[in-house]
Amino acid sequence: MKKISSAALVALKNALPIIYWEKNDLRLFLEDAMKNNVIVGTLGWNSTAKSKKNLTDELVDRMTARKDLYQEDILSLIIEVANMTDFSHFKKWPDWQEKEKKAKIAVTALRKHTDGFIEQMKENDRIQERKQKQKMALEAKQHFEQKLEKLKNDFYTILGIENAQAKGYELEKWLHELFLLFDLDPKPSYKTEYEQIDGAFTHDGTDYLMEAKWKKDLTPLDDLRGFGAKVKSKLKNALGVFISINGFVDACKSCKDEIVMQILLIDGRNLMEVLEGRIRLDDMIREKRRKAAFTGDKY
Numbered sequence: 001m002k003k004i005s006s007a008a009l010v011a012l013k014n015a016l017p018i019i020y021w022e023k024n025d026l027r028l029f030l031e032d033a034m035k036n037n038v039i040v041g042t043l044g045w046n047s048t049a050k051s052k053k054n055l056t057d058e059l060v061d062r063m064t065a066r067k068d069l070y071q072e073d074i075l076s077l078i079i080e081v082a083n084m085t086d087f088s089h090f091k092k093w094p095d096w097q098e099k100e101k102k103a104k105i106a107v108t109a110l111r112k113h114t115d116g117f118i119e120q121m122k123e124n125d126r127i128q129e130r131k132q133k134q135k136m137a138l139e140a141k142q143h144f145e146q147k148l149e150k151l152k153n154d155f156y157t158i159l160g161i162e163n164a165q166a167k168g169y170e171l172e173k174w175l176h177e178l179f180l181l182f183d184l185d186p187k188p189s190y191k192t193e194y195e196q197i198d199g200a201f202t203h204d205g206t207d208y209l210m211e212a213k214w215k216k217d218l219t220p221l222d223d224l225r226g227f228g229a230k231v232k233s234k235l236k237n238a239l240g241v242f243i244s245i246n247g248f249v250d251a252c253k254s255c256k257d258e259i260v261m262q263i264l265l266i267d268g269r270n271l272m273e274v275l276e277g278r279i280r281l282d283d284m285i286r287e288k289r290r291k292a293a294f295t296g297d298k299y
Contacts, residue, residue, distance in 0.1 A: 008113035
């Protein structure tokens with residue numbers, strides 16, 4: 001922190017009592033210019049025995065005595081006063097020109113001592129901004145990790161549900177929360193005139209339809225073909241993601257038929273990698289799509 005010279009403090013003391021004529025206007029200015037402005041209200045502004053000079057001298061002296069608390073406020077006051085250019089508030093007084101002249105002289109005298117202060121305040125602001133961003137990033141990370149941990153616990157809860165229909169319904173809701181956590185803009189399940197869609201989401205500008213199954217057996221190729229027909233009936237650039245918690249038969253992974261080549265496969269092991277923080281869900285989908293585009297491997 002740049003040291004505030006005695007000359008700068010003297011110039012501040014000289015300027016403060018004459019930049020405003022009325023005590024209340026000066027008090028409002030001080031409170032607005034300072035962060036730790038509670039001290040302003042303790043000076044005894046209603047006392048007729050205290051002039052503006054007495055009040056501002058006491059303020060600067062008390063703040064200087066506790067630079068550990070008020071260093072930035074002193075700098076802020078110096079800069080705010082030194083930057084004053086509008087003195088129109090004096091015009092309601094008959095001798096406003098004389099008052100304005102004295103204020104301008106005092107402000108100009110203080111301005112000579114502000115070299116380096118403004119840049120220092122800007123740097124302090126930049127430091128505080130960086131700290132705030134770091135704090136927000138840490139809080140966001142902690143919130144994300146807590147939410148991911150809850151989703152992992154919820155996943156184990158769904159695992160214990162015996163009723164297949166209830167398990168499937170809870171899985172749909174759970175997947176919606178998971179995809180929401182990774183900002184994938186998930187859509188809930190919906191029905192058209194001819195078909196049921198378990199959900200949809202958007203990733204890297206591409207729209208995906210989603211099918212989710214939690215069966216005891218591996219998902220057969222016919223299920224994949226059925227979902228592929230749903231995807232193919234949509235816009236040409238739409239893709240699909242088939243989620244089968246217990247996995248797929250080998251034929252699903254090796255099949256190169258056009259109707260299934262626009263579908264990415266995700267199983268329970270993949271989801272556990274996400275829940276354990278080993279890979280982000282959005283990164284997983286991106287890598288699966290890249291691998292499928294390069295090699296034809298949907299899994």
